Amino acid sequence: xxxxxxxxxxxxxxxxxxxxxxxxxxxxxxxxxxxxxxxxxxxxxxxxxxxxxxxxxxxxxxxxxxxxxxxxxxxxxxxxxxxxxxxxx
Amino acid sequence: xxxxxxxxxxxxxxxxxxxxxxxxxxxxxxxxxxxxxxxxxxxxxxxxxxxxxxxxxxxxxxxxxxxxxxxxxxxxxxxxxxxxxxxxx
Amino acid sequence: xxxxxxxxxxxxxxxxxxxxxxxxxxxxxxxxxxxxxxxxxxxxxxxxxxxxxxxxxxxxxxxxxxxxxxxxxxxxxxxxxxxxxxxxxxxxxxxxxxxxxxxxxxxxxxxxxxxxxxxxxxxxxxxxxxxxxxxx
Amino acid sequence: xxxxxxxxxxxxxxxxxxxxxxxxxxxxxxxxxxxxxxxxxxxxxxxxxxxxxxxxxxxxxxxxxxxxxxxxxxxxxxxxxxxxxxxxxxxxxxxxxxxxxxxxxxxxxxxxxxxxxxxxxxxxxxxxxxxxxxxx
Numbered sequence: 001x002x003x004x005x006x007x008x009x010x011x012x013x014x015x016x017x018x019x020x021x022x023x024x025x026x027x028x029x030x031x032x033x034x035x036x037x038x039x040x041x042x043x044x045x046x047x048x049x050x051x052x053x054x055x056x057x058x059x060x061x062x063x064x065x066x067x068x069x070x071x072x073x074x075x076x077x078x079x080x081x082x083x084x085x086x087x088x089x
Numbered sequence: 090x091x092x093x094x095x096x097x098x099x100x101x102x103x104x105x106x107x108x109x110x111x112x113x114x115x116x117x118x119x120x121x122x123x124x125x126x127x128x129x130x131x132x133x134x135x136x137x138x139x140x141x142x143x144x145x146x147x148x149x150x151x152x153x154x155x156x157x158x159x160x161x162x163x164x165x166x167x168x169x170x171x172x173x174x175x176x177x178x
Numbered sequence: 179x180x181x182x183x184x185x186x187x188x189x190x191x192x193x194x195x196x197x198x199x200x201x202x203x204x205x206x207x208x209x210x211x212x213x214x215x216x217x218x219x220x221x222x223x224x225x226x227x228x229x230x231x232x233x234x235x236x237x238x239x240x241x242x243x244x245x246x247x248x249x250x251x252x253x254x255x256x257x258x259x260x261x262x263x264x265x266x267x268x269x270x271x272x273x274x275x276x277x278x279x280x281x282x283x284x285x286x287x288x289x290x291x292x293x294x295x296x297x298x299x300x301x302x303x304x305x306x307x308x309x310x311x312x313x314x
Numbered sequence: 315x316x317x318x319x320x321x322x323x324x325x326x327x328x329x330x331x332x333x334x335x336x337x338x339x340x341x342x343x344x345x346x347x348x349x350x351x352x353x354x355x356x357x358x359x360x361x362x363x364x365x366x367x368x369x370x371x372x373x374x375x376x377x378x379x380x381x382x383x384x385x386x387x388x389x390x391x392x393x394x395x396x397x398x399x400x401x402x403x404x405x406x407x408x409x410x411x412x413x414x415x416x417x418x419x420x421x422x423x424x425x426x427x428x429x430x431x432x433x434x435x436x437x438x439x440x441x442x443x444x445x446x447x448x449x450x
Contacts, residue, residue, distance in 0.1 A: 018432065018434060020434070020445035020447065023445070058447070058450050060450075062432070066367070081367065084434065084447060086430070086431060086434060087434050087445075087447060088403075088434070088435070089403065089404050107296065108226050108309050109309035109311065112309070154228075156294075170228055170231065173298065174311035174312060175295060175313050176292075176298050176299045176311060176313070177227070177292060177296075177297025178291055197400065199399050200350065202345060204345075205342070205343055206340075207413065208342070209339060209340075210333075210338050210340065212336060213336055263335050264333065284417075
Protein backbone atom coordinates (compact mmCIF):
# COMPACT_ATOMS: atom_id res chain seq x y z
CA UNK A 1 0.00 0.00 0.00
CA UNK A 2 1.34 3.43 -0.86
CA UNK A 3 0.23 6.43 1.12
CA UNK A 4 -0.77 9.52 -0.82
CA UNK A 5 2.07 11.67 0.54
CA UNK A 6 4.97 9.22 0.60
CA UNK A 7 8.04 9.51 -1.57
CA UNK A 8 10.19 6.60 -2.72
CA UNK A 9 12.56 5.67 0.07
CA UNK A 10 14.87 3.22 -1.71
CA UNK A 11 16.06 0.64 0.76
CA UNK A 12 15.20 2.87 3.70
CA UNK A 13 11.87 3.70 5.28
CA UNK A 14 9.87 6.70 6.35
CA UNK A 15 7.91 6.70 9.57
CA UNK A 16 4.86 8.90 10.07
CA UNK A 17 4.25 10.72 13.35
CA UNK A 18 1.02 12.32 14.56
CA UNK A 19 -0.44 14.72 17.11
CA UNK A 20 1.53 15.05 20.35
CA UNK A 21 4.20 12.66 19.12
CA UNK A 22 4.93 14.82 16.08
CA UNK A 23 5.13 17.87 18.34
CA UNK A 24 7.42 16.12 20.83
CA UNK A 25 9.84 15.15 18.04
CA UNK A 26 9.35 18.35 16.07
CA UNK A 27 8.62 16.53 12.80
CA UNK A 28 5.81 14.54 11.27
CA UNK A 29 8.02 12.03 9.44
CA UNK A 30 11.35 10.38 10.18
CA UNK A 31 13.70 8.69 7.77
CA UNK A 32 15.20 5.32 8.72
CA UNK A 33 18.31 4.42 6.69
CA UNK A 34 19.32 0.86 5.92
CA UNK A 35 20.21 -1.60 7.21
CA UNK A 36 16.59 -1.89 8.41
CA UNK A 37 15.71 -3.72 11.62
CA UNK A 38 13.84 -6.98 11.01
CA UNK A 39 10.80 -6.25 13.13
CA UNK A 40 8.49 -3.46 14.21
CA UNK A 41 9.70 -3.82 17.79
CA UNK A 42 13.36 -3.48 16.83
CA UNK A 43 12.60 -0.48 14.66
CA UNK A 44 10.66 1.21 17.47
CA UNK A 45 13.56 0.57 19.87
CA UNK A 46 16.00 2.16 17.43
CA UNK A 47 13.77 5.23 17.02
CA UNK A 48 13.47 5.62 20.79
CA UNK A 49 17.27 5.69 20.99
CA UNK A 50 17.72 8.16 18.16
CA UNK A 51 14.95 10.61 19.04
CA UNK A 52 14.74 11.88 22.63
CA UNK A 53 11.14 12.93 22.07
CA UNK A 54 10.23 9.26 21.58
CA UNK A 55 12.30 7.71 24.34
CA UNK A 56 9.53 7.50 26.92
CA UNK A 57 6.54 8.07 24.68
CA UNK A 58 3.51 5.78 24.57
CA UNK A 59 2.61 4.65 21.08
CA UNK A 60 1.30 1.75 19.07
CA UNK A 61 2.79 0.98 15.67
CA UNK A 62 1.06 0.55 12.33
CA UNK A 63 2.46 -1.06 9.20
CA UNK A 64 0.69 -0.28 5.95
CA UNK A 65 -2.19 1.34 7.87
CA UNK A 66 -2.86 -1.64 10.15
CA UNK A 67 -1.89 -1.96 13.80
CA UNK A 68 1.15 -4.24 13.96
CA UNK A 69 2.62 -6.37 16.74
CA UNK A 70 6.25 -5.93 17.84
CA UNK A 71 7.23 -9.16 16.11
CA UNK A 72 5.73 -8.13 12.74
CA UNK A 73 8.32 -7.93 9.94
CA UNK A 74 9.50 -4.63 8.43
CA UNK A 75 10.32 -4.37 4.75
CA UNK A 76 11.60 -1.55 2.54
CA UNK A 77 8.67 0.39 1.12
CA UNK A 78 6.32 -0.34 4.04
CA UNK A 79 4.30 2.60 5.38
CA UNK A 80 5.16 2.79 9.05
CA UNK A 81 3.40 4.99 11.58
CA UNK A 82 3.71 5.66 15.29
CA UNK A 83 0.23 6.00 16.81
CA UNK A 84 0.06 7.90 20.11
CA UNK A 85 -2.97 7.28 22.35
CA UNK A 86 -6.01 8.16 20.28
CA UNK A 87 -8.78 10.60 21.24
CA UNK A 88 -11.25 10.67 18.38
CA UNK A 89 -14.97 10.79 18.83
CA UNK B 90 -59.31 18.10 32.95
CA UNK B 91 -61.67 18.41 29.99
CA UNK B 92 -60.92 16.58 26.78
CA UNK B 93 -61.27 18.54 23.55
CA UNK B 94 -64.11 16.44 22.19
CA UNK B 95 -66.22 15.82 25.28
CA UNK B 96 -69.66 17.17 25.85
CA UNK B 97 -71.19 17.93 29.25
CA UNK B 98 -72.48 14.70 30.76
CA UNK B 99 -74.45 15.94 33.72
CA UNK B 100 -74.32 13.38 36.48
CA UNK B 101 -73.33 10.65 34.04
CA UNK B 102 -70.04 9.92 32.36
CA UNK B 103 -68.66 9.26 28.93
CA UNK B 104 -66.03 6.62 28.38
CA UNK B 105 -63.59 6.78 25.46
CA UNK B 106 -62.67 3.67 23.48
CA UNK B 107 -59.75 3.21 21.09
CA UNK B 108 -58.37 0.99 18.35
CA UNK B 109 -59.48 -2.65 18.46
CA UNK B 110 -61.68 -2.00 21.48
CA UNK B 111 -63.66 0.66 19.63
CA UNK B 112 -64.05 -1.71 16.68
CA UNK B 113 -65.16 -4.59 18.91
CA UNK B 114 -67.85 -2.44 20.51
CA UNK B 115 -68.69 -0.56 17.33
CA UNK B 116 -68.36 2.86 18.98
CA UNK B 117 -65.60 5.14 20.22
CA UNK B 118 -67.50 6.47 23.24
CA UNK B 119 -70.01 5.01 25.68
CA UNK B 120 -72.42 6.82 27.97
CA UNK B 121 -72.73 5.70 31.59
CA UNK B 122 -75.90 6.93 33.29
CA UNK B 123 -76.16 7.62 37.01
CA UNK B 124 -76.03 6.27 39.58
CA UNK B 125 -72.28 6.01 38.92
CA UNK B 126 -70.21 3.20 40.39
CA UNK B 127 -67.78 4.38 43.11
CA UNK B 128 -64.60 3.04 41.58
CA UNK B 129 -62.87 2.45 38.26
CA UNK B 130 -63.03 -1.32 38.83
CA UNK B 131 -66.77 -1.28 39.48
CA UNK B 132 -67.35 0.86 36.41
CA UNK B 133 -65.26 -1.44 34.24
CA UNK B 134 -67.21 -4.46 35.54
CA UNK B 135 -70.51 -2.77 34.66
CA UNK B 136 -69.28 -1.96 31.14
CA UNK B 137 -68.18 -5.56 30.61
CA UNK B 138 -71.72 -6.70 31.51
CA UNK B 139 -73.47 -4.16 29.31
CA UNK B 140 -71.27 -4.44 26.22
CA UNK B 141 -70.52 -7.92 24.84
CA UNK B 142 -67.50 -6.54 22.93
CA UNK B 143 -65.87 -5.69 26.25
CA UNK B 144 -66.75 -8.81 28.22
CA UNK B 145 -63.46 -10.63 27.65
CA UNK B 146 -61.35 -7.73 26.38
CA UNK B 147 -57.97 -6.80 27.85
CA UNK B 148 -57.70 -3.13 28.78
CA UNK B 149 -56.24 -0.73 31.29
CA UNK B 150 -58.28 2.21 32.49
CA UNK B 151 -57.38 5.89 32.52
CA UNK B 152 -59.07 8.65 34.51
CA UNK B 153 -58.41 12.20 33.37
CA UNK B 154 -55.64 10.99 31.03
CA UNK B 155 -53.70 9.05 33.70
CA UNK B 156 -53.63 5.30 34.18
CA UNK B 157 -55.87 4.49 37.16
CA UNK B 158 -56.02 1.53 39.53
CA UNK B 159 -59.25 -0.43 39.99
CA UNK B 160 -59.78 1.15 43.40
CA UNK B 161 -59.49 4.73 42.09
CA UNK B 162 -62.64 6.81 42.62
CA UNK B 163 -64.93 7.82 39.75
CA UNK B 164 -66.69 11.19 39.79
CA UNK B 165 -69.16 12.88 37.42
CA UNK B 166 -67.24 14.87 34.82
CA UNK B 167 -64.14 12.66 34.88
CA UNK B 168 -62.64 11.74 31.52
CA UNK B 169 -62.60 7.95 31.48
CA UNK B 170 -60.87 5.85 28.84
CA UNK B 171 -60.41 2.14 28.20
CA UNK B 172 -56.87 1.50 26.95
CA UNK B 173 -56.38 -1.73 25.01
CA UNK B 174 -52.83 -3.13 24.80
CA UNK B 175 -50.70 -0.41 23.21
CA UNK B 176 -48.49 -0.78 20.14
CA UNK B 177 -46.88 2.59 19.51
CA UNK B 178 -43.29 3.05 18.42
CA UNK C 179 -40.19 18.98 22.20
CA UNK C 180 -42.98 16.52 22.96
CA UNK C 181 -45.57 15.90 20.26
CA UNK C 182 -48.07 13.55 18.69
CA UNK C 183 -48.51 14.74 15.13
CA UNK C 184 -50.21 13.89 11.84
CA UNK C 185 -47.31 15.45 9.91
CA UNK C 186 -44.06 13.80 8.78
CA UNK C 187 -41.50 13.98 11.60
CA UNK C 188 -38.83 16.65 11.08
CA UNK C 189 -35.77 14.78 12.33
CA UNK C 190 -33.54 17.87 12.06
CA UNK C 191 -35.88 19.76 14.35
CA UNK C 192 -35.86 16.85 16.80
CA UNK C 193 -32.05 16.92 16.90
CA UNK C 194 -31.94 20.71 17.22
CA UNK C 195 -34.29 20.47 20.21
CA UNK C 196 -31.65 18.64 22.25
CA UNK C 197 -28.66 20.80 21.29
CA UNK C 198 -26.66 22.58 23.95
CA UNK C 199 -23.08 23.74 24.50
CA UNK C 200 -22.55 21.37 27.43
CA UNK C 201 -24.21 18.36 25.80
CA UNK C 202 -21.45 16.48 24.02
CA UNK C 203 -23.45 13.32 23.39
CA UNK C 204 -26.66 12.90 21.41
CA UNK C 205 -28.45 9.58 21.00
CA UNK C 206 -31.33 9.39 18.52
CA UNK C 207 -33.67 6.49 17.88
CA UNK C 208 -35.94 6.38 14.83
CA UNK C 209 -38.66 3.79 14.43
CA UNK C 210 -39.52 3.39 10.75
CA UNK C 211 -42.34 1.43 9.14
CA UNK C 212 -41.00 -1.99 8.12
CA UNK C 213 -42.20 -3.98 5.12
CA UNK C 214 -42.71 -7.08 7.24
CA UNK C 215 -43.92 -8.01 10.73
CA UNK C 216 -44.82 -11.25 12.47
CA UNK C 217 -43.85 -13.16 9.32
CA UNK C 218 -46.26 -11.23 7.10
CA UNK C 219 -45.68 -8.67 4.41
CA UNK C 220 -46.93 -5.25 5.53
CA UNK C 221 -48.28 -2.73 3.01
CA UNK C 222 -48.70 0.23 5.37
CA UNK C 223 -49.71 1.17 8.92
CA UNK C 224 -52.38 3.30 10.50
CA UNK C 225 -51.59 4.75 13.90
CA UNK C 226 -54.22 5.99 16.33
CA UNK C 227 -53.47 7.86 19.56
CA UNK C 228 -55.37 8.97 22.63
CA UNK C 229 -53.80 12.33 21.89
CA UNK C 230 -53.98 14.27 25.13
CA UNK C 231 -53.03 11.32 27.29
CA UNK C 232 -50.26 10.25 24.92
CA UNK C 233 -48.63 13.67 25.17
CA UNK C 234 -49.10 13.71 28.95
CA UNK C 235 -47.44 10.29 29.26
CA UNK C 236 -44.60 11.33 26.96
CA UNK C 237 -44.05 14.47 29.03
CA UNK C 238 -43.89 12.35 32.18
CA UNK C 239 -41.41 9.97 30.51
CA UNK C 240 -39.17 12.87 29.52
CA UNK C 241 -39.18 14.16 33.09
CA UNK C 242 -38.25 10.74 34.44
CA UNK C 243 -35.48 10.42 31.84
CA UNK C 244 -34.00 13.70 33.05
CA UNK C 245 -34.46 12.99 36.76
CA UNK C 246 -33.43 9.32 36.88
CA UNK C 247 -31.57 8.42 33.68
CA UNK C 248 -29.10 11.26 33.27
CA UNK C 249 -30.69 12.90 30.23
CA UNK C 250 -30.04 16.63 29.89
CA UNK C 251 -32.53 17.35 27.09
CA UNK C 252 -35.19 15.10 25.59
CA UNK C 253 -37.33 15.23 22.45
CA UNK C 254 -40.13 12.74 21.77
CA UNK C 255 -42.30 12.83 18.65
CA UNK C 256 -44.77 10.19 17.49
CA UNK C 257 -46.57 10.37 14.19
CA UNK C 258 -50.15 9.13 13.76
CA UNK C 259 -52.44 8.55 10.80
CA UNK C 260 -51.53 6.69 7.64
CA UNK C 261 -47.84 5.76 7.30
CA UNK C 262 -46.09 4.12 4.37
CA UNK C 263 -43.09 1.77 4.37
CA UNK C 264 -39.98 3.72 5.40
CA UNK C 265 -41.86 6.56 7.11
CA UNK C 266 -40.57 7.56 10.53
CA UNK C 267 -43.22 6.65 13.11
CA UNK C 268 -41.35 7.72 16.22
CA UNK C 269 -38.26 9.79 17.04
CA UNK C 270 -36.56 9.81 20.44
CA UNK C 271 -33.58 12.13 21.00
CA UNK C 272 -31.55 12.55 24.18
CA UNK C 273 -28.55 14.71 24.90
CA UNK C 274 -26.20 14.59 27.86
CA UNK C 275 -22.63 15.53 28.67
CA UNK C 276 -21.40 11.99 28.06
CA UNK C 277 -22.56 9.06 25.96
CA UNK C 278 -23.48 6.36 28.54
CA UNK C 279 -26.35 8.47 29.85
CA UNK C 280 -27.50 9.48 26.36
CA UNK C 281 -27.66 5.85 25.19
CA UNK C 282 -29.26 4.56 28.39
CA UNK C 283 -31.93 7.26 28.56
CA UNK C 284 -32.75 6.93 24.84
CA UNK C 285 -33.17 3.17 25.17
CA UNK C 286 -35.24 3.51 28.33
CA UNK C 287 -37.48 6.10 26.65
CA UNK C 288 -38.33 4.07 23.55
CA UNK C 289 -38.83 0.89 25.59
CA UNK C 290 -41.11 2.64 28.07
CA UNK C 291 -42.95 4.62 25.39
CA UNK C 292 -43.82 1.33 23.70
CA UNK C 293 -45.10 -0.11 27.00
CA UNK C 294 -47.12 2.84 28.31
CA UNK C 295 -48.07 5.50 25.80
CA UNK C 296 -51.64 5.05 24.45
CA UNK C 297 -50.88 4.69 20.76
CA UNK C 298 -51.99 1.80 18.57
CA UNK C 299 -51.04 0.57 15.14
CA UNK C 300 -53.09 -1.30 12.62
CA UNK C 301 -51.10 -3.30 10.11
CA UNK C 302 -52.48 -3.40 6.57
CA UNK C 303 -51.73 -6.49 4.51
CA UNK C 304 -52.60 -7.38 0.96
CA UNK C 305 -55.49 -9.48 2.25
CA UNK C 306 -56.62 -7.72 5.39
CA UNK C 307 -55.71 -5.67 8.41
CA UNK C 308 -55.16 -6.13 12.12
CA UNK C 309 -54.87 -3.99 15.23
CA UNK C 310 -51.63 -4.92 16.96
CA UNK C 311 -51.72 -5.50 20.72
CA UNK C 312 -48.14 -5.52 21.93
CA UNK C 313 -48.13 -4.30 25.54
CA UNK C 314 -51.11 -5.10 27.78
CA UNK D 315 -20.89 5.65 4.12
CA UNK D 316 -17.47 5.72 5.79
CA UNK D 317 -15.56 9.01 5.80
CA UNK D 318 -13.04 11.26 7.48
CA UNK D 319 -13.82 14.76 6.30
CA UNK D 320 -12.86 18.41 6.76
CA UNK D 321 -16.44 19.46 5.99
CA UNK D 322 -19.36 19.82 8.42
CA UNK D 323 -21.08 16.47 8.84
CA UNK D 324 -24.37 16.17 6.93
CA UNK D 325 -26.47 14.29 9.48
CA UNK D 326 -29.37 13.87 7.05
CA UNK D 327 -27.08 12.14 4.59
CA UNK D 328 -25.76 9.90 7.37
CA UNK D 329 -29.32 8.86 8.25
CA UNK D 330 -30.27 8.35 4.60
CA UNK D 331 -27.27 6.05 4.20
CA UNK D 332 -28.79 3.49 6.59
CA UNK D 333 -32.37 3.60 5.26
CA UNK D 334 -34.00 0.45 3.99
CA UNK D 335 -37.52 -1.03 3.76
CA UNK D 336 -36.69 -3.88 6.15
CA UNK D 337 -34.79 -1.76 8.66
CA UNK D 338 -37.36 -0.64 11.21
CA UNK D 339 -34.85 0.63 13.77
CA UNK D 340 -32.24 3.35 13.40
CA UNK D 341 -29.84 4.34 16.18
CA UNK D 342 -27.72 7.45 15.69
CA UNK D 343 -24.98 8.77 17.92
CA UNK D 344 -23.60 12.29 17.52
CA UNK D 345 -20.51 13.48 19.35
CA UNK D 346 -20.53 17.27 19.60
CA UNK D 347 -17.83 19.62 20.83
CA UNK D 348 -18.48 20.42 24.49
CA UNK D 349 -17.64 23.73 26.17
CA UNK D 350 -15.87 21.92 29.00
CA UNK D 351 -13.65 18.89 29.53
CA UNK D 352 -11.58 17.59 32.41
CA UNK D 353 -12.80 20.46 34.56
CA UNK D 354 -11.59 23.12 32.13
CA UNK D 355 -13.44 25.48 29.86
CA UNK D 356 -12.83 24.56 26.21
CA UNK D 357 -12.83 27.20 23.47
CA UNK D 358 -12.53 24.90 20.47
CA UNK D 359 -10.95 21.68 19.24
CA UNK D 360 -8.56 20.71 16.48
CA UNK D 361 -8.81 17.16 15.22
CA UNK D 362 -6.05 15.40 13.31
CA UNK D 363 -6.38 12.00 11.64
CA UNK D 364 -4.11 9.48 10.03
CA UNK D 365 -6.57 9.64 7.19
CA UNK D 366 -6.04 6.46 5.20
CA UNK D 367 -5.68 4.27 8.24
CA UNK D 368 -8.61 5.93 10.03
CA UNK D 369 -10.91 5.11 7.11
CA UNK D 370 -9.52 1.58 6.88
CA UNK D 371 -10.17 1.02 10.60
CA UNK D 372 -13.66 2.49 10.34
CA UNK D 373 -14.43 0.21 7.40
CA UNK D 374 -13.26 -2.78 9.43
CA UNK D 375 -15.41 -1.69 12.39
CA UNK D 376 -18.48 -1.39 10.15
CA UNK D 377 -17.89 -4.91 8.82
CA UNK D 378 -17.58 -6.29 12.33
CA UNK D 379 -20.75 -4.46 13.39
CA UNK D 380 -22.64 -6.14 10.57
CA UNK D 381 -21.10 -9.57 11.07
CA UNK D 382 -21.13 -9.78 14.87
CA UNK D 383 -23.45 -7.13 16.27
CA UNK D 384 -26.57 -7.46 14.15
CA UNK D 385 -26.25 -4.19 12.22
CA UNK D 386 -27.88 -4.21 8.78
CA UNK D 387 -26.42 -0.90 7.52
CA UNK D 388 -23.74 1.31 9.07
CA UNK D 389 -22.56 4.87 8.46
CA UNK D 390 -19.49 6.33 10.18
CA UNK D 391 -18.27 9.88 9.61
CA UNK D 392 -15.60 11.74 11.58
CA UNK D 393 -14.79 15.39 11.02
CA UNK D 394 -11.25 16.75 11.33
CA UNK D 395 -9.70 20.22 11.38
CA UNK D 396 -10.91 23.11 13.46
CA UNK D 397 -14.23 22.58 15.29
CA UNK D 398 -16.20 25.05 17.38
CA UNK D 399 -18.43 24.40 20.39
CA UNK D 400 -21.55 22.55 19.25
CA UNK D 401 -20.06 21.24 16.00
CA UNK D 402 -20.64 17.56 15.30
CA UNK D 403 -17.28 15.76 15.47
CA UNK D 404 -18.52 12.24 14.84
CA UNK D 405 -21.70 10.58 13.60
CA UNK D 406 -22.45 6.86 13.94
CA UNK D 407 -25.66 5.48 12.42
CA UNK D 408 -26.87 1.89 12.46
CA UNK D 409 -30.05 0.36 11.12
CA UNK D 410 -31.46 -3.09 11.76
CA UNK D 411 -34.83 -4.79 11.72
CA UNK D 412 -35.27 -4.34 15.49
CA UNK D 413 -33.98 -1.92 18.08
CA UNK D 414 -31.82 -4.05 20.40
CA UNK D 415 -29.32 -4.70 17.61
CA UNK D 416 -29.36 -1.09 16.41
CA UNK D 417 -28.60 0.26 19.92
CA UNK D 418 -25.98 -2.40 20.70
CA UNK D 419 -24.11 -2.01 17.42
CA UNK D 420 -24.20 1.80 17.60
CA UNK D 421 -22.79 1.75 21.13
CA UNK D 422 -20.13 -0.81 20.21
CA UNK D 423 -19.10 1.25 17.18
CA UNK D 424 -18.60 4.55 18.99
CA UNK D 425 -16.83 2.85 21.91
CA UNK D 426 -14.49 0.94 19.60
CA UNK D 427 -13.94 3.89 17.27
CA UNK D 428 -12.73 5.89 20.27
CA UNK D 429 -10.37 3.09 21.28
CA UNK D 430 -8.87 2.20 17.92
CA UNK D 431 -9.27 4.73 15.15
CA UNK D 432 -6.17 6.94 14.71
CA UNK D 433 -7.71 10.35 15.31
CA UNK D 434 -6.54 12.87 17.90
CA UNK D 435 -8.00 16.01 19.38
CA UNK D 436 -6.24 19.06 20.72
CA UNK D 437 -8.25 21.09 23.21
CA UNK D 438 -7.83 24.86 23.02
CA UNK D 439 -8.29 26.80 26.25
CA UNK D 440 -8.16 30.50 26.96
CA UNK D 441 -4.62 30.05 28.24
CA UNK D 442 -3.20 27.22 26.19
CA UNK D 443 -3.79 23.96 24.39
CA UNK D 444 -3.25 20.27 24.90
CA UNK D 445 -3.28 17.08 22.84
CA UNK D 446 -5.65 14.65 24.51
CA UNK D 447 -4.45 11.06 24.97
CA UNK D 448 -7.49 8.99 25.86
CA UNK D 449 -6.90 5.45 24.61
CA UNK D 450 -3.36 4.06 24.60
